[in-house]
Amino acid sequence: MEVIKIKYFDKEMEKLEYIGGKSDWIDLRASETVELKAGDFKLIPLGVAMELPAGYEAHVVPRSSTFKNYGILQTNSCGVIDGSYCGDQDMWRMPVYATKDTVIYKNDRICQFRIVENQPEILFQEKSSLSNENRGGFGTTGVQ
Secondary structure: OOOOEEEEOOOOOOOOOOOOOOOOOEEEEOOOOEEEOOOOEEEEEOOEEEEOOOOEEEEEEEOOOHHHHHOEEEOOOOEEEOOOOOOOOOOOEEEEEEOOOEEEOOOOEEEEEEEEEOOOOOOOOOOOOOOOOOOOOEOOOOEO
16 A cells, blocks of 8 residues: 655645545545636645655546536646655645636535556657558547
């Protein structure tokens, strides 16, 4: 089992927990109440900093109910936090754009994360033809 060192910036924040059997994603919460008007951009503080295990990165995405409940979009679609972002002041944040006037309250669950192994080193080998040159078109449909 991997161990992640975590720092909470606020003693009133609900602690992160892994909910076994439901999902391997872990919910993150807003660490302050944020009021947004339609069209506003904000880096919503998540109240935690973490020291990820060597060779891992975190992927941060909205929860499935985030847009429905708050009308916000994560502006970078998927946030990637690499292992070098691990200092005492490196609080995780969620960059959002508000599509409507909304309020996100402290401790509201607004996004989720999981850790994944870093991509291995890759060597690109240029070829004039690939092994499946007559695959038949665009995407998986074969239709151009």
